[in-house]
Amino acid sequence: MSTPTTRTDATITDITVTPIAVQDPPLLNSVGVHQSYALRAILQVRTDAGLVGLSEAYGDDPTLDRLNRASAALAGLSIWDLNGLNRRVAVALGEVAPDSPTELAGAPSVAKAIASTVSAFEVALYDLQGKATGLRVCDLLGGAVREEVPFSAYLFYKWAGHPGAEPDSFGEALDPDGIVAQARRLVDRYGFGSLKLKGGVFPPEEEIAAIRALRDAFPGHPLRLDPNANWTVETSHRVAEQLSGVLEYLEDPAGGIDGMAQVAARTDLPLATNMCVTTFDDIPPAVAAGAVRIVLSDHHFWGGLRASQKLAGICETFGLGLSMHSNTHLGVSLAAMTHLAAATSNLTYACDTHSVWQVEEVIEPGAIAVRDGAVRVPPGPGLGVTLDEDSLARLHEQYLRCGIRRRDDITPMRAVHPDWTGARPRF
Numbered sequence: 001m002s003t004p005t006t007r008t009d010a011t012i013t014d015i016t017v018t019p020i021a022v023q024d025p026p027l028l029n030s031v032g033v034h035q036s037y038a039l040r041a042i043l044q045v046r047t048d049a050g051l052v053g054l055s056e057a058y059g060d061d062p063t064l065d066r067l068n069r070a071s072a073a074l075a076g077l078s079i080w081d082l083n084g085l086n087r088r089v090a091v092a093l094g095e096v097a098p099d100s101p102t103e104l105a106g107a108p109s110v111a112k113a114i115a116s117t118v119s120a121f122e123v124a125l126y127d128l129q130g131k132a133t134g135l136r137v138c139d140l141l142g143g144a145v146r147e148e149v150p151f152s153a154y155l156f157y158k159w160a161g162h163p164g165a166e167p168d169s170f171g172e173a174l175d176p177d178g179i180v181a182q183a184r185r186l187v188d189r190y191g192f193g194s195l196k197l198k199g200g201v202f203p204p205e206e207e208i209a210a211i212r213a214l215r216d217a218f219p220g221h222p223l224r225l226d227p228n229a230n231w232t233v234e235t236s237h238r239v240a241e242q243l244s245g246v247l248e249y250l251e252d253p254a255g256g257i258d259g260m261a262q263v264a265a266r267t268d269l270p271l272a273t274n275m276c277v278t279t280f281d282d283i284p285p286a287v288a289a290g291a292v293r294i295v296l297s298d299h300h301f302w303g304g305l306r307a308s309q310k311l312a313g314i315c316e317t318f319g320l321g322l323s324m325h326s327n328t329h330l331g332v333s334l335a336a337m338t339h340l341a342a343a344t345s346n347l348t349y350a351c352d353t354h355s356v357w358q359v360e361e362v363i364e365p366g367a368i369a370v371r372d373g374a375v376r377v378p379p380g381p382g383l384g385v386t387l388d389e390d391s392l393a394r395l396h397e398q399y400l401r402c403g404i405r406r407r408d409d410i411t412p413m414r415a416v417h418p419d420w421t422g423a424r425p426r427f
């Protein structure tokens, strides 16, 4: 590619991919329970102009392998050549194995494996473009339509602590009272204006009771429930009947486009997904079947910020709502999510974030935080966050020590419940 020479030109010279491990509380879900540490990867993309672009990605072994293979193919790429990035990553990965870093974000696929790799580098290139021009990433994405991005309080059933460890600072939440107390703490501390409960953990009647308790305690807060496809279609019908008019939306009650369509056919309750529509190929059949009314985007696996905006346009065309999904993440990802949401006009639902559950961070403090239920777009150029090199080194040491190399919610649950399989649907 030939590009005009301007003072904002820069090309990639080298890339560092650093796996890190961060402490994670025992959050329960349909598959099992979070391990003691969650894995992430921090990318530092350096250029001949002396700039460093940041990104944050999954940190499991298959992801690291793909990131490192793609890194080797990106030297000399202009920071402006995002289409070139797509081509080079696709060629570098060749016949990549289908994979997904978590079963909670849908089935593994080749498309998703390539898309998540592209995304990791694309975010870093946007950070570089911003640093080269003095512009924020949201400005490069078309301009901020909102300077404050609302996020929802992500509520989890959880144990008091990991088995054999001291109780953590978050406390136990295993029943409606525990969930309401947890919601109260998060709302008091962060000002959240909407609440999402990760369900699929206990029999649906107990989770319905928790939602009703939240409704009583927070009469003005929109509520969501996400059992991660741990219910049969019949169970989903039963729950939808009881929570119609109570929930803002019900997320992935049953598995697959067919299952969701069967549920949708018999309820007015809006159904949302980050499991049955996770690639562009999923959209036509989901729309044809009327399976969902809201899609949860996630730039980490949809292919980056541009791909997420393309998804937003498709949702607009087909009258689908748009929300945002989250996995465990740190501040670099929170910044990317915030810039994207700030620049996406039809992303009108409060976004998900796990950030309130993380006690460790890899960026310097002060740039980004949840206040009054929202995250203000960082004012600095690019993503507007700065890596804390000491924290990066410490969290990498923690990665080397912890021995975890792939997310596995089943094995730690089996340590407590030996017969646990994680198979779904359980209810």
Ligand SMILES: [Mg+2]
Pocket: 226, 228, 251, 252, 273, 274, 275, 325
């Ligand atoms: Mg979900």
